[in-house]
Amino acid sequence: MRVLFPFFTVIVLVLLAFAGVKMANLHFLFGVIIPYAAITVFIAGFIYRVVGWGRSPVPFRIPTTCGQMESFPWIKQNKLENPSTTLGVIGRMLLEVLFFRSLFRNIKTEFREGPKFSYGSDKWLWMAGLAFHWSFLIILIRHLRFFFLKVPYLIHVTESLDSFLQIGAPLFYITDALILGAVTFLVLRRFLIPQVKYISLAADYFPLFLILTIAATGVLMRYFSKVHIVGVKELAMGLVSFSPAVPEGIGVLFYIHLFLVCVLFAYFPFSKLMHMGGVFLSPTRNLANNNRAVRHINPWNYPVHVHTYEEYEDDFREKMKKAGLPVEKE
Amino acid sequence: MAKGPNKEELSKLDYTLPSTEWMDTPVEFKPGTFCWGAKGKNLQTVEFPNARDWTPVEDDWKLPQEWEGTVLEAMADRLSKYRSFKLFMDICVRCGACADKCHFYIGSGDPKNMPVLRAELMRSVYRKYFTTPGKILGRLAGARELNVDVLKEWWYYFFQCTECRRCSVFCPYGIDQAEITMMGREFLNLLGLNTDWISGPVANCYMKGNHLGLEPHAIMNSIEGMIDDIETITGIRINPSFNRKGAEILFVTPSGDLFADPGTFTAMGYMMLFHELGLDYTWSTYASEGGNFGFFTSNEMAKRLNAKIYAEAKRLGVKYIIGGECGHMWRVLTQYMDTWNGPADFLEVPVSPITGTRFENSKSIKMIHVAEFTADLIKHGKLKLDPSRNDNLKLTYHDSCNVARGMGMMEEPRYIIKNVCNNFYEMPEDTIREKTFCCGSGTGLNASENMELRMRGGLPRANAVKYVHEKHGVNMLANICAIDRATLKASMEYWVPQVSVTGLHELVANALIMTGEKERETNLRGEPLPGKEGN
Ligand code: HEM
Ligand code: SF4
Ligand code: SF4
Numbered sequence: 001m002r003v004l005f006p007f008f009t010v011i012v013l014v015l016l017a018f019a020g021v022k023m024a025n026l027h028f029l030f031g032v033i034i035p036y037a038a039i040t041v042f043i044a045g046f047i048y049r050v051v052g053w054g055r056s057p058v059p060f061r062i063p064t065t066c067g068q069m070e071s072f073p074w075i076k077q078n079k080l081e082n083p084s085t086t087l088g089v090i091g092r093m094l095l096e097v098l099f100f101r102s103l104f105r106n107i108k109t110e111f112r113e114g115p116k117f118s119y120g121s122d123k124w125l126w127m128a129g130l131a132f133h134w135s136f137l138i139i140l141i142r143h144l145r146f147f148f149l150k151v152p153y154l155i156h157v158t159e160s161l162d163s164f165l166q167i168g169a170p171l172f173y174i175t176d177a178l179i180l181g182a183v184t185f186l187v188l189r190r191f192l193i194p195q196v197k198y199i200s201l202a203a204d205y206f207p208l209f210l211i212l213t214i215a216a217t218g219v220l221m222r223y224f225s226k227v228h229i230v231g232v233k234e235l236a237m238g239l240v241s242f243s244p245a246v247p248e249g250i251g252v253l254f255y256i257h258l259f260l261v262c263v264l265f266a267y268f269p270f271s272k273l274m275h276m277g278g279v280f281l282s283p284t285r286n287l288a289n290n291n292r293a294v295r296h297i298n299p300w301n302y303p304v305h306v307h308t309y310e311e312y313e314d315d316f317r318e319k320m321k322k323a324g325l326p327v328e329k330e
Numbered sequence: 331m332a333k334g335p336n337k338e339e340l341s342k343l344d345y346t347l348p349s350t351e352w353m354d355t356p357v358e359f360k361p362g363t364f365c366w367g368a369k370g371k372n373l374q375t376v377e378f379p380n381a382r383d384w385t386p387v388e389d390d391w392k393l394p395q396e397w398e399g400t401v402l403e404a405m406a407d408r409l410s411k412y413r414s415f416k417l418f419m420d421i422c423v424r425c426g427a428c429a430d431k432c433h434f435y436i437g438s439g440d441p442k443n444m445p446v447l448r449a450e451l452m453r454s455v456y457r458k459y460f461t462t463p464g465k466i467l468g469r470l471a472g473a474r475e476l477n478v479d480v481l482k483e484w485w486y487y488f489f490q491c492t493e494c495r496r497c498s499v500f501c502p503y504g505i506d507q508a509e510i511t512m513m514g515r516e517f518l519n520l521l522g523l524n525t526d527w528i529s530g531p532v533a534n535c536y537m538k539g540n541h542l543g544l545e546p547h548a549i550m551n552s553i554e555g556m557i558d559d560i561e562t563i564t565g566i567r568i569n570p571s572f573n574r575k576g577a578e579i580l581f582v583t584p585s586g587d588l589f590a591d592p593g594t595f596t597a598m599g600y601m602m603l604f605h606e607l608g609l610d611y612t613w614s615t616y617a618s619e620g621g622n623f624g625f626f627t628s629n630e631m632a633k634r635l636n637a638k639i640y641a642e643a644k645r646l647g648v649k650y651i652i653g654g655e656c657g658h659m660w661r662v663l664t665q666y667m668d669t670w671n672g673p674a675d676f677l678e679v680p681v682s683p684i685t686g687t688r689f690e691n692s693k694s695i696k697m698i699h700v701a702e703f704t705a706d707l708i709k710h711g712k713l714k715l716d717p718s719r720n721d722n723l724k725l726t727y728h729d730s731c732n733v734a735r736g737m738g739m740m741e742e743p744r745y746i747i748k749n750v751c752n753n754f755y756e757m758p759e760d761t762i763r764e765k766t767f768c769c770g771s772g773t774g775l776n777a778s779e780n781m782e783l784r785m786r787g788g789l790p791r792a793n794a795v796k797y798v799h800e801k802h803g804v805n806m807l808a809n810i811c812a813i814d815r816a817t818l819k820a821s822m823e824y825w826v827p828q829v830s831v832t833g834l835h836e837l838v839a840n841a842l843i844m845t846g847e848k849e850r851e852t853n854l855r856g857e858p859l860p861g862k863e864g865n
Contacts (some may be wrong), residue, residue, distance in 0.1 A: 020648060057413060058414070062736075064495055067740070067764060071702065103789065105765075107500075109790075111343055126427060195441065196426040198351075201471070274421060279502070282505070283417075291669075293695075295669065295672050295695075301669065305634060306641070322547065
């Protein structure tokens with residue numbers, strides 16, 4: 001169920017787009033209305049979630065310190081793993097977000113008879129994760145070309161870097177291969193590593209299947225079953241200039257691709273994909289470890305009932321006097 | 331070992347997963363893996379709800395009426411108060427990077443001890459009541475209803491997490507299971523579901539100032555005994571003061587150091603050092619506990635206990651506070667105390683009276699760690715040390731979880747060790763510093779009835795010690811935590827009996843050449859010093 005349900009959901013989504021465009025001729029629905037709706041849900045949902053998190057305060061400053069703290073001048077602080085300044089925190093966060101620093105630490109615990117444990121470096125998840133996310137980002141940037149009349153320089157640079165392994169025409173993009181490979185790896189590890197399989201939910205398979213299908217339809221369009229690119233550009237330009245028009249003859253594969261992307265966008269705010277926003281807010285990573293030097297304020301700090309010294313002395317006064325301890329009240 | 335868990339059985343680890351999904355695998359209360367339930371009288375002492383005696387293995391936990399509502403209300407409340415909790419409920423991608431990082435999972439093979447699944451125990455309920463997909467899709471979205479079985483599962487597994495934060499180091503979003511465990515324990519405490527070994531110490535700390543329940547004269551007696559021992563060994567009679575107004579420094583350490591070996595040797599170490607320096611300091615019998623068992627209970631309880639430290643510093647009129655060797659105590663002091671009970675504007679920024687060093691990094695909380703204090707002394711050449719007195723030791727060092735991952739003090743203790751001991755060997759890199767393994771019995775799990783759990787949880791640490799024992803002949807495990815001194819002692823006796831346990835300041839005091847001391851024949855333990863064995 002945890003695998004089959006998301007699997008068939010993706011298939012149903014594909015069929016839906018196919019039937020809608022090919023049989024019911026709902027080009028305007030799939031080409032204009034759904035994309036607008038999806039992007040609206042994405043933006044509104046994303047903001048809603050982030051604001052939701054933001055509304056809960058951070059009562060305590062609880063960084064997970066992963067290196068030497070700020071100490072004497074003669075002890076070297078690890079400013080990135082245990083930052084005590086905002087600059088250090090920014091550095092730590094950049095490493096996390098751009099290079100998945102924590103995942104890079106990953107080690108694999110192995111058990112042998114004895115009992116004996118050994119810990120081996122295990123960078124596969126980190127590598128696949130990076131390959132997937134960076135490919136995703138670069139592909140996203142490349143797609144922006146459809147939305148500009150004159151393609152910005154930055155996008156050109158991205159494209160030419162991405163295609164430096166030029167194999168035939170059309171240009172072959174490295175990220176296309178990477179994303180397919182990386183997502184396949186991520187799916188496979190969910191099937192093959194027993195522990196990961198055991199913890200996986202439908203919500204873990206669904207985005208992977210969805211992204212895999214998006215990438216596959218994209219690759220199909222680009223290298224195998226050509227669609228009418230000029231038409232796609234026209235559609236995209238129409239969408240961003242808020243004067244949507246649906247050109248003829250783009251090809252159903254494109255609509256399937258677009259529909260799945262819309263589903264991904266609309267699904268995003270309600271799912272674990274929100275880790276994209278969440279990673280920036282994580283209190284164990286985005287706070288400086290300067291607690292002892294700068295007081296952190298808890299907005300809901302409230303007075304509590306304590307057992308005061310006076311009460312304590314009342315309980316033990318005679319014993320204290322006998323033991324020669326000073327007391328406040330004789 | 332005559333009694334206790336069977337070592338052979340504990341050594342056979344099996345990571346095969348159950349054939350049923352985790353939600354369909356009922357929790358099984360295996361003897362030796364859980365603590366006794368809290369006693370009514372101890373809960374009453376601190377005005378906790380549903381105070382009554384109860385037994386975890388009995389079917390009826392004597393829960394209050396409408397307890398589900400209580401838990402869900404509290405959950406809604408904490409979600410709105412803690413961004414950490416809310417975020418950690420939402421953003422886990424179940425990548426599994428944290429799975430094999432928990433000592434309890436490594437030592438037990440129980441999948442619900444994987445940090446990610448421990449979190450899912452709570453998350454599944456969160457989804458059911460607080461998220462739209464969970465409400466609509468239920469099980470398919472990983473959601474489930476809160477019922478007695480789920481509650482018992484929570485109790486069993488949230489008291490199998492030592493809040494050590496090792497998982498959080500490896501998680502790409504820093505998801506910290508310790509935060510979730512803390513919330514879980516808060517909810518359980520609203521129903522009177524603490525353990526005996528936590529609620530007893532909490533009541534003691536509250537009424538008597540320390541977790542052992544030592545009354546004022548008993549604290550003094552215990553310290554008198556140590557002073558006698560110090561005199562026997564060094565010929566020097568030292569004279570500490572208690573509850574003394576006008577002292578420059580208040581000294582607070584875990585009360586475990588006053589009670590049992592090898593903690594007492596560490597306490598002797600502090601006193602010898604302070605005596606040699608002529609430090610103007612006082613003990614307090616009211617704030618006689620550095621550790622904070624409230625921290626294993628609820629945020630509010632932790633604050634209630636912690637309040638004594640500043641209150642006592644204020645009453646006595648000291649300038650600042652020095653804290654002894656303890657693990658979670660230092661996470662509490664670093665990350666919570668000032669926020670709860672500060673600002674300590676009646677104190678001054680700590681300045682070492684011997685070296686003049688100003689502890690800028692503690693300028694707000696006005697409390698420094700004794701290891702910082704000592705490292706600074708050594709760096710300035712203020713101590714006469716003879717490390718050869720520790721030559722019988724081959725030492726390794728255990729980073730306490732909380733000091734490593736909730737503070738980041740890693741070099742100071744090592745610097746001290748290298749100055750007081752000639753033979754020092756590090757354990758493998760993946761088992762020290764920020765990746766250090768828990769002793770296996772932190773957060774109030776160091777009871778005796780759950781010995782199997784403790785030995786399982788302690789196995790990864792013990793295994794790394796065993797490695798350096800076999801490779802370098804290591805025979806002593808140093809640490810800066812009172813709980814470690816109690817728990818590692820037990821796990822070493824069980825897994826690596828050739829290795830003993832010591833606090834850092836025991837080593838310092840052994841090496842310390844005191845003014846006017848007689849020629850020492852023995853170390854603090856009464857064992858002959860190296861080269862004096864024949865006498
Ligand atoms: C700031 C941006 C982001 C950061 C720092 C980030 C980081 C991560 C990390 C560290 C992982 C765990 C390792 C892995 O499985 O690859 C992960 C997983 C994942 N991320 Fe992201 N991510 C970001 C944005 C996105 C976006 C925009 C998507 C797209 C739709 C996405 C989709 C996923 C998916 C599907 C997984 C789970 C992979 C699996 O199931 O194994 N992420 N992310
Ligand atoms: S490492 Fe973090 S994101 Fe991955 S499963 Fe564990 S808690 Fe979840
Ligand atoms: S905090 Fe420590 S004990 Fe708790 S789940 Fe994480 S690794 Fe395990």
